[in-house]
Amino acid sequence: MILSYGNLEFEDIRYAKEDWPKIKPTTPLGQMPVLHINDKSITQTGPICRYLANIVGLAGNNNEENLEIDVAAEMIGDVLKTAYEYRFETDETRKEKVKERLLELMPIIFTVLEENAIRNQGYIALDRVTFADIIFLCAYEDIRNILENTDVINDYPNLQEVKKNLLSINSLKDWIQKRPTLPIFIYDLKNDISNE
Amino acid sequence: MILSYGNLEFEDIRYAKEDWPKIKPTTPLGQMPVLHINDKSITQTGPICRYLANIVGLAGNNNEENLEIDVAAEMIGDVLKTAYEYRFETDETRKEKVKERLLELMPIIFTVLEENAIRNQGYIALDRVTFADIIFLCAYEDIRNILENTDVINDYPNLQEVKKNLLSINSLKDWIQKRPTLPIFIYDLKNDISNE
Numbered sequence: 001m002i003l004s005y006g007n008l009e010f011e012d013i014r015y016a017k018e019d020w021p022k023i024k025p026t027t028p029l030g031q032m033p034v035l036h037i038n039d040k041s042i043t044q045t046g047p048i049c050r051y052l053a054n055i056v057g058l059a060g061n062n063n064e065e066n067l068e069i070d071v072a073a074e075m076i077g078d079v080l081k082t083a084y085e086y087r088f089e090t091d092e093t094r095k096e097k098v099k100e101r102l103l104e105l106m107p108i109i110f111t112v113l114e115e116n117a118i119r120n121q122g123y124i125a126l127d128r129v130t131f132a133d134i135i136f137l138c139a140y141e142d143i144r145n146i147l148e149n150t151d152v153i154n155d156y157p158n159l160q161e162v163k164k165n166l167l168s169i170n171s172l173k174d175w176i177q178k179r180p181t182l183p184i185f186i187y188d189l190k191n192d193i194s195n196e
Numbered sequence: 197m198i199l200s201y202g203n204l205e206f207e208d209i210r211y212a213k214e215d216w217p218k219i220k221p222t223t224p225l226g227q228m229p230v231l232h233i234n235d236k237s238i239t240q241t242g243p244i245c246r247y248l249a250n251i252v253g254l255a256g257n258n259n260e261e262n263l264e265i266d267v268a269a270e271m272i273g274d275v276l277k278t279a280y281e282y283r284f285e286t287d288e289t290r291k292e293k294v295k296e297r298l299l300e301l302m303p304i305i306f307t308v309l310e311e312n313a314i315r316n317q318g319y320i321a322l323d324r325v326t327f328a329d330i331i332f333l334c335a336y337e338d339i340r341n342i343l344e345n346t347d348v349i350n351d352y353p354n355l356q357e358v359k360k361n362l363l364s365i366n367s368l369k370d371w372i373q374k375r376p377t378l379p380i381f382i383y384d385l386k387n388d389i390s391n392e
Contacts, residue, residue: 029271029304046242047266054259063250070243075225108225 001134002049004175006056014180046077053131065126072116072125072132075109080139083146106143110156117158122165129166137166141189149186167193197330198245200371202252210376242273249327261322268312268321268328271305276335283342302339306352313354318361325362333362337385345382363389
């Protein structure tokens with residue numbers, strides 16, 4: 001999404017689960033994602049996002065602005081991490097406990113983000129779109145799918161506004177409509193584009 | 197350590213475990229650490245470190261340099277996170293599995309960091325000290341304690357060099373010698389200062 005936002009040309013390579021064992025040893029750390037740029041292979045989601053954000057103008061202009069963005073992105077990351085922990089937990093008792101933790105953490109974080117979105121008139125970190133908004137949008141889609149299509153921002157009108165603002169940006173809208181998505185997805189962001 | 201490196205004045209407030217339930221609701225997200233600066237309360241370890249690093253000259257000078265630092269810091273964070281997961285896991289079977297994962301991940305990451313340290317002549321991310329080095333030093337102390345005083349960089353002479361370089365910086369040395377430490381610590385960085 002960050003690459004699309006900046007109208008940068010890129011190839012989005014995804015692997016089927018059954019091919020991963022063959023691909024894994026060819027990656028720098030045995031992990032995905034990897035950004036191949038010029039002759040470099042860059043690992044780690046957070047650093048990749050921040051690096052690209054700086055290139056396409058989705059980062060802050062000074063240390064204070066970057067702090068706002070980083071804190072928001074990290075808060076969203078905490079919720080997403082807990083949602084994934086819930087999704088992949090196989091022990092039923094523990095799964096229930098992780099869900100409790102998720103449902104306790106989510107309103108704490110979303111309340112802070114909602115206040116941010118009020119202050120910034122429809123954006124998460126600054127009074128303009130930043131990569132924190134994009135991370136929010138991706139996390140929202142994932143969490144909604146993990147929680148069986150629960151619209152987790154139903155009670156947060158200003159976070160709905162953030163979503164609406166992002167889905168009205170042409171470059172993002174185009175990418176969301178053409179990107180490959182997982183067949184297991186119940187909710188896809190593009191559902192909300194066609195409704196508007 | 198970042199604050200000390202920059203010779204910034206600060207107060208290091210820590211709470212006893214039994215006081216935490218009383219303190220928790222007074223923090224912005226029910227989490228520690230919190231950085232109080234002027235009238236702001238800033239949460240999230242990573243963003244706090246990056247913000248302070250920029251103030252004291254431990255961050256990069258451009259997007260490429262910041263990427264190097266961020267990737268290194270994130271890799272170290274992955275190892276540390278797994279070490280903490282091991283430490284706090286109470287189910288014995290799962291604890292063993294997390295330990296296996298840790299002992300598999302650590303050499304992958306440490307080999308990359310060792311290569312970095314060779315290229316950068318004794319530093320983790322750039323050819324000078326950055327906050328990635330400080331994160332490495334803190335993680336090293338924690339992991340060594342979690343693994344019952346195993347010196348996890350024993351096979352990595354250049355990571356030992358990184359440690360030595362950091363422990364020769366006066367501002368860090370002073371702080372390490374005077375900071376409050378946990379009574380459960382078996383290994384304390386200051387042990388290695390007095391030996392040199």
